[in-house]
Ligand SMILES: Nc1ncnc2c1ncn2[C@@H]1O[C@H](COP(=O)(O)OP(=O)(O)OP(=O)(O)O)[C@@H](O)[C@H]1O
């Protein structure tokens with residue numbers, strides 16, 4: 581029999597070696613699995629109680645060190661921030677977690693590292709046996725605006741694996757989609773309601789039989805119907821350009837004849853606003869690689885904006901020059917009221933208008949610059965909007981020149 585101060589071989593120290601693996605399932609769920617537990621008899625010798633305790637401590641320490649190193653190795657290459665906790669302390673944090681929460685977090689209390697009450701509260705609850713993996717959506721870890729899906733997996737005892745997935749971009753895309761549908765419906769509903777109102781009035785005998793009223797109302801209905809048609813065409817055009825975004829155009833397009841065509845296409849609006857279109861060709865080659873129809877649409881959107889939001893009786897300039905690195909720069913400038921700096925980053929969002937009332941009054945729906953941006957992206961070009969309130973706006977587009985033809989064999 582083993583006495584109180586000694587341990588016989590069979591009663592001797594048995595130390596569990598624990599290995600565990602961490603797996604990410606299909607990029608969605610973090611699954612931490614206890615792979616195995618091995619027990620083994622350690623000694624055939626009789627140890628004193630004090631010696632046994634010391635051996636066990638050392639072995640336990642070695643086991644824990646091995647575990648932590650292994651955990652750190654497993655989670656290190658993963659892109660999302662991952663923490664391994666024991667009893668509320670961070671045993672291991674991968675580089676993504678250290679970049680997010682601070683390089684000092686390993687060994688720290690998780691409350692100090694995360695500083696996020698809702699997540700910390702969930703981590704401090706004991707895991708429900710039926711739900712070893714829990715997920716919560718939280719905002720504000722690392723940055724107030726960032727949204728995270730936090731997956732907490734209970735491994736064994738007081739060990740937890742915490743996986744943070746950044747949901748900010750996905751949620752922003754979802755919000756944009758919802759806003760887009762709401763905006764498009766709103767833009768269609770307004771002219772449609774106007775047209776329905778006019779139809780009802782014209783159906784009334786007293787108003788409908790008056791030739792002057794009928795003529796005026798039909799004119800207004802025509803304008804509203806044109807506005808709806810333009811909106812539908814712009815939306816279809818946007819989705820076509822988006823659908824083609826991975827197939828860059830290959831046609832060589834000379835900008836000079838294209839601008840002549842633009843002058844003809846915009847002749848009426850230039851005349852109405854008494855604007856002069858000035859072309860400055862700095863003689864550095866005017867051929868780009870592109871899709872002629874889309875480039876005409878891009879330039880027309882920029883020119884119409886310059887005329888609509890520019891000053892009547894002023895010059896609108898289109899300048900063509902070299903942009904280095906095998907690119908041509910086209911700048912469309914007006915001498916209008918300009919755009920305040922806070923609006924510049926949002927101008928290429930669909931339906932974004934600085935002054936919705938004014939834009940609508942001149943027939944705009946806020947899709948023109950979104951189309952421009954998508955065309956530029958498809959052409960692997962770049963777009964830069966510069967504006968000074970009270971002076972005017974310059975929009976620069978950079979487009980690649982055609983690739984040189986390789987000599988045949
Ligand atoms: N040259 C400019 N000068 C001043 N403001 C401009 C200029 N170009 C665009 N803007 C502002 O940016 C907004 C977005 O322009 P965008 O071309 O996308 O839409 P829009 O002109 O309102 O409508 P659409 O082009 O669909 O007919 C405009 O509503 C206007 O407020």
Ligand SMILES: [Mg+2]
Nearest residue numbers: 885944948949
């Ligand atoms: Mg426009």
